[in-house]
Amino acid sequence: MKQSGQFITFEGIDGAGKSTHIAYVIELIKQHGIEVVSTREPGGTPLGERLRDLALNEKMHLETEALLMFAARRENLAQVIEPALQRGDWVISDRFTDSSFAYQGGGRNLSLEKLNTLEKWVHPDVQPDLTLLFDVPLEVARERLDATRVQDKFEQEKADFFAAARAEYLRRAAEFPHRFQVIDSTRPIPEIREFLHQLISGLITRTRAIANE
Ligand SMILES: Nc1ncnc2c1ncn2[C@@H]1O[C@H](COP(=O)(O)OP(=O)(O)O)[C@@H](O)[C@H]1O
Numbered sequence: 573m574k575q576s577g578q579f580i581t582f583e584g585i586d587g588a589g590k591s592t593h594i595a596y597v598i599e600l601i602k603q604h605g606i607e608v609v610s611t612r613e614p615g616g617t618p619l620g621e622r623l624r625d626l627a628l629n630e631k632m633h634l635e636t637e638a639l640l641m642f643a644a645r646r647e648n649l650a651q652v653i654e655p656a657l658q659r660g661d662w663v664i665s666d667r668f669t670d671s672s673f674a675y676q677g678g679g680r681n682l683s684l685e686k687l688n689t690l691e692k693w694v695h696p697d698v699q700p701d702l703t704l705l706f707d708v709p710l711e712v713a714r715e716r717l718d719a720t721r722v723q724d725k726f727e728q729e730k731a732d733f734f735a736a737a738r739a740e741y742l743r744r745a746a747e748f749p750h751r752f753q754v755i756d757s758t759r760p761i762p763e764i765r766e767f768l769h770q771l772i773s774g775l776i777t778r779t780r781a782i783a784n785e
């Protein structure tokens with residue numbers, strides 16, 4: 573029997589360190605002979621990338637911002653995520669709906685009820701199988717951001733925005749413990765990599781065992 577595809581999302585406030593580990597996890601899964609599709613949000617499709625450009629660079633009403641995130645997500649689900657999972661491929665996404673809860677919900681205070689409505693509308697039947705939440709104190713994230721790159725609209729936000737976004741991430745991790753894995757991203761990169769190696773290898777073994785039952 574063909575094993576079922578796993579949907580893995582990477583989450584965290586900007587500068588937490590999630591991009592540092594994505595390529596490693598993709599390679600690790602590929603080494604086991606599994607097809608992996610990687611995507612990102614907002615983005616992942618040609619239209620989604622155009623929506624990303626708007627969402628990350630233009631000032632707009634909070635609800636417009638939330639709707640653009642979910643519009644890009646709808647496209648990414650239809651064109652990339654759902655077809656890949658149906659083929660039995662694994663999908664790795666750099667951010668997904670937990671980002672909307674953290675940033676538009678926590679950071680900007682959009683009601684969780686509205687976000688729940690959008691989530692139920694756009695992906696009633698799809699949830700990540702595993703969400704890796706890279707968690708660091710705000711000061712650490714800020715230091716890492718300042719040291720590295722030109723900052724977009726979100727990355728220029730103030731400390732209380734990121735404090736609220738981080739709190740919402742942790743609230744969701746507590747609400748959905750079956751899929752969230754919180755990673756202390758202040759630990760050295762090789763240590764986190766080793767932890768990811770164990771976690772993903774275990775997941776591959778388990779999905780293969782289920783497929784062979
Ligand atoms: N565990 C870590 N310890 C020290 N520096 C880190 C760690 N993880 C990431 N970094 C550094 O922090 C910066 C931001 O990391 P990045 O992965 O781009 O963050 P994100 O994708 O979460 O915004 C990069 O320069 C990266 O090398």
Ligand SMILES: Cc1cn([C@H]2C[C@H](O)[C@@H](COP(=O)(O)OP(=O)(O)O)O2)c(=O)[nH]c1=O
Nearest residue numbers: 586613614641667668671672675676726727
């Ligand atoms: C998916 C998503 C992202 N975002 C924000 C979080 C990030 O600041 C930004 C893009 O994320 P990201 O790809 O992590 O940025 P970078 O390429 O600079 O590492 O979009 C939301 O506000 N809501 C969402 O639903």
